[in-house]
Amino acid sequence: MKKLAAATLITLAASGAAYAAETSNGADDLPVAASSLAMVAPALEKYRKETLAGRLWQNGALSTRDRSIVTISVMIARNQTAELDQQLASALDNGVKPAEISEIITHLAFYSGWGNAIAAANVARDLFEVRSVGVDQLPTASPTLLPIDRKAEDVRAASVQNNVGPVSQSLVDFTGDVLFKDLWLRPDLAPRDRSLVTVSALVASGYVGQIPFHLNRAMDNGLTQEEASEVLSQVAFYAGWPAAMSAVPVAKGVFEARRK
Amino acid sequence: MKKLAAATLITLAASGAAYAAETSNGADDLPVAASSLAMVAPALEKYRKETLAGRLWQNGALSTRDRSIVTISVMIARNQTAELDQQLASALDNGVKPAEISEIITHLAFYSGWGNAIAAANVARDLFEVRSVGVDQLPTASPTLLPIDRKAEDVRAASVQNNVGPVSQSLVDFTGDVLFKDLWLRPDLAPRDRSLVTVSALVASGYVGQIPFHLNRAMDNGLTQEEASEVLSQVAFYAGWPAAMSAVPVAKGVFEARRK
Amino acid sequence: MKKLAAATLITLAASGAAYAAETSNGADDLPVAASSLAMVAPALEKYRKETLAGRLWQNGALSTRDRSIVTISVMIARNQTAELDQQLASALDNGVKPAEISEIITHLAFYSGWGNAIAAANVARDLFEVRSVGVDQLPTASPTLLPIDRKAEDVRAASVQNNVGPVSQSLVDFTGDVLFKDLWLRPDLAPRDRSLVTVSALVASGYVGQIPFHLNRAMDNGLTQEEASEVLSQVAFYAGWPAAMSAVPVAKGVFEARRK
Numbered sequence: 001m002k003k004l005a006a007a008t009l010i011t012l013a014a015s016g017a018a019y020a021a022e023t024s025n026g027a028d029d030l031p032v033a034a035s036s037l038a039m040v041a042p043a044l045e046k047y048r049k050e051t052l053a054g055r056l057w058q059n060g061a062l063s064t065r066d067r068s069i070v071t072i073s074v075m076i077a078r079n080q081t082a083e084l085d086q087q088l089a090s091a092l093d094n095g096v097k098p099a100e101i102s103e104i105i106t107h108l109a110f111y112s113g114w115g116n117a118i119a120a121a122n123v124a125r126d127l128f129e130v131r132s133v134g135v136d137q138l139p140t141a142s143p144t145l146l147p148i149d150r151k152a153e154d155v156r157a158a159s160v161q162n163n164v165g166p167v168s169q170s171l172v173d174f175t176g177d178v179l180f181k182d183l184w185l186r187p188d189l190a191p192r193d194r195s196l197v198t199v200s201a202l203v204a205s206g207y208v209g210q211i212p213f214h215l216n217r218a219m220d221n222g223l224t225q226e227e228a229s230e231v232l233s234q235v236a237f238y239a240g241w242p243a244a245m246s247a248v249p250v251a252k253g254v255f256e257a258r259r260k
Numbered sequence: 261m262k263k264l265a266a267a268t269l270i271t272l273a274a275s276g277a278a279y280a281a282e283t284s285n286g287a288d289d290l291p292v293a294a295s296s297l298a299m300v301a302p303a304l305e306k307y308r309k310e311t312l313a314g315r316l317w318q319n320g321a322l323s324t325r326d327r328s329i330v331t332i333s334v335m336i337a338r339n340q341t342a343e344l345d346q347q348l349a350s351a352l353d354n355g356v357k358p359a360e361i362s363e364i365i366t367h368l369a370f371y372s373g374w375g376n377a378i379a380a381a382n383v384a385r386d387l388f389e390v391r392s393v394g395v396d397q398l399p400t401a402s403p404t405l406l407p408i409d410r411k412a413e414d415v416r417a418a419s420v421q422n423n424v425g426p427v428s429q430s431l432v433d434f435t436g437d438v439l440f441k442d443l444w445l446r447p448d449l450a451p452r453d454r455s456l457v458t459v460s461a462l463v464a465s466g467y468v469g470q471i472p473f474h475l476n477r478a479m480d481n482g483l484t485q486e487e488a489s490e491v492l493s494q495v496a497f498y499a500g501w502p503a504a505m506s507a508v509p510v511a512k513g514v515f516e517a518r519r520k
Numbered sequence: 521m522k523k524l525a526a527a528t529l530i531t532l533a534a535s536g537a538a539y540a541a542e543t544s545n546g547a548d549d550l551p552v553a554a555s556s557l558a559m560v561a562p563a564l565e566k567y568r569k570e571t572l573a574g575r576l577w578q579n580g581a582l583s584t585r586d587r588s589i590v591t592i593s594v595m596i597a598r599n600q601t602a603e604l605d606q607q608l609a610s611a612l613d614n615g616v617k618p619a620e621i622s623e624i625i626t627h628l629a630f631y632s633g634w635g636n637a638i639a640a641a642n643v644a645r646d647l648f649e650v651r652s653v654g655v656d657q658l659p660t661a662s663p664t665l666l667p668i669d670r671k672a673e674d675v676r677a678a679s680v681q682n683n684v685g686p687v688s689q690s691l692v693d694f695t696g697d698v699l700f701k702d703l704w705l706r707p708d709l710a711p712r713d714r715s716l717v718t719v720s721a722l723v724a725s726g727y728v729g730q731i732p733f734h735l736n737r738a739m740d741n742g743l744t745q746e747e748a749s750e751v752l753s754q755v756a757f758y759a760g761w762p763a764a765m766s767a768v769p770v771a772k773g774v775f776e777a778r779r780k
Contacts, residue, residue, distance in 0.1 A: 230690060251688075
């Protein structure tokens with residue numbers, strides 16, 4: 001583990017230098033991955049440059065900062081650690097603060113599982129060392145929480161109590177106490193960004209039944225329909241077409257319902 | 261591979277000592293992971309101590325042994341190897357026998373895929389070395405099988421023949437010969453625990469359509485509704501909320517049908 | 521990273537020798553994995569020999585070459601890297617050309633996500649070095665594409681425009697420009713094999729809603745119903761029973777509709 005971390009550190013140091021030299025579009029590979037593409041799939045190197053870096057990441061319908069948030073959320077939700085170090089590095093280059101990366105990993109511990117968050121934290125730790133990100137740049141464990149929207153929370157709580165209560169009261173209680181009255185109110189990741197992370201993870205993992213609530217919440221939190229539409233394209237490339245295509249019908253239902 | 265295994269061995273040896281020192285609630289991190297949390301997400305360290313160790317694992321509705329079985333099943337089913345070594349170690353501390361861990365990995369080779377089991381076996385091998393678990397403590401390859409419930413098996417076989425036969429007869433044959441007339445009858449993991457492993461993997465992987473048959477089988481095998489309800493909370497933390505929430509409606513249907 | 525690659529190289533070199541010595545049925549483990557089974561789950565070693573190597577891979581309903589294509593597609597789609605090196609090695613032994621492996625990884629970058637493809641490319645790179653597979657054996661980045669079936673493409677394009685257009689026009693555009701007018705027309709992987717890869721990935725990942733279109737396309741491209749049925753059994757062993765069983769109803773629907 002230590003040996004590997006050390007080796008990764010070296011690789012990252014090298015790539016860290018590379019990042020300084022070029023604009024970061026999140027689609028630049030680490031030396032090791034780049035050589036893998038050259039020696040295994042030259043076509044992927046072409047798609048990386050022309051389609052990802054040259055077209056997807058250039059589309060202003062979603063900012064590069066948002067694209068980085070979607071991409072690292074997909075990779076953490078799907079436990080895709082192979083390129084996570086590089087995507088976290090370009091996220092920093094694209095304006096995602098270390099404190100926000102810390103909160104994204106924390107948020108996904110609850111939305112994609114504890115083990116996924118631990119794997120991501122192990123990768124982020126090496127990057128933070130390379131980028132000299134100190135604990136002073138991270139959110140504290142117990143910050144002053146954002147004020148809660150009591151009305152919306154009462155509606156949510158009643159709905160979950162009604163639907164989940166008969167099956168698992170402890171799940172109802174944890175959902176309120178830990179997620180909506182605590183995690184979602186942590187101040188170092190804006191509610192709109194927290195929703196972007198959640199929706200990206202849901203689409204990337206195929207949990208279509210959970211999308212309506214969170215896509216509506218995301219749009220209530222400020223995500224525009226144009227941005228939400230573009231999130232589907234970003235997820236298509238990083239989680240695969242089937243994940244994005246499976247989310248289209250439910251997204252359509254949400255968009256139509258909000259127009260009325 | 262060898263180098264990595266060696267490094268892991270050292271890490272585990274260290275943590276192995278730690279485990280001897282503290283009660284094991286399955287939510288204690290390896291030194292490396294713990295430092296990742298401290299250096300990346302102090303909030304996760306707080307949730308680990310207060311919410312996981314302090315609340316979830318303390319809830320007597322499900323024993324710590326059962327919680328360990330659910331947790332390692334989730335991690336194997338989702339290929340979350342980052343913390344699997346530590347969860348396997350605490351499973352041993354919580355009374356899950358090495359022979360049972362061996363059977364859980366074998367069972368999940370069929371319920372979450374061969375590659376997931378190989379990854380888990382690689383992690384367990386290092387732990388078994390650290391804990392001096394010898395082959396004499398493992399189930400033999402071909403033990404005397406438990407007696408089969410002929411009546412229940414005939415019903416299952418007829419149903420699968422009817423539904424799957426027209427699509428893939430070889431899948432029907434393997435399901436009977438390898439799973440229900442062999443794997444499920446292996447004596448070193450109780451049918452109730454085998455069902456607990458299966459249901460945990462199904463919920464963690466989002467295969468809701470497969471839950472009714474196996475949740476009913478689990479309850480027929482002795483899992484109580486209170487325990488099944490608590491499994492959903494345990495899975496929520498280790499596989500993510502969307503997995504648990506997606507399983508709620510089908511679990512509700514099973515609970516209601518059994519009341520009639 | 522480098523250290524790990526080096527270690528893997530050694531392991532592969534050793535196993536590479538092993539492969540020369542025995543027929544490859546894709547169910548032979550690397551020394552390290554084999555020792556894990558012996559030291560953790562002797563039952564899995566028995567299933568590997570008797571059920572996988574002795575029965576599944578011997579069933580002529582699907583060729584060993586096709587079984588290798590299905591197996592590596594499942595492992596890449598599910599990010600199961602633990603045994604991917606060995607399965608890629610036996611794929612070569614079973615007649616899957618290095619150029620085809622390169623295209624399979626490229627294809628799955630779009631059907632299971634960029635990060636999954638990068639992880640697979642890292643593994644394949646080490647194997648290609650061991651097997652002395654040079655860049656001259658790989659497809660070029662921009663080869664002459666196969667002729668497109670204009671009529672079928674117009675139908676597909678109209679359907680996607682109609683269903684996806686109102687939700688994400690950029691997803692519609694990428695689907696046409698990058699997938700069906702480019703990726704699917706790359707000549708180094710036959711359309712029938714490309715469909716086999718796609719269907720295997722869809723079943724392995726539980727995207728049942730996407731199966732009808734691609735299973736029909738696979739059969740239009742030459743996959744027989746007998747082969748498609750056997751794909752379900754192959755996927756059951758490598759992605760787990762729940763994945764295969766969840767695909768049975770939709771496969772049945774496709775088979776019945778094509779009979780009319």
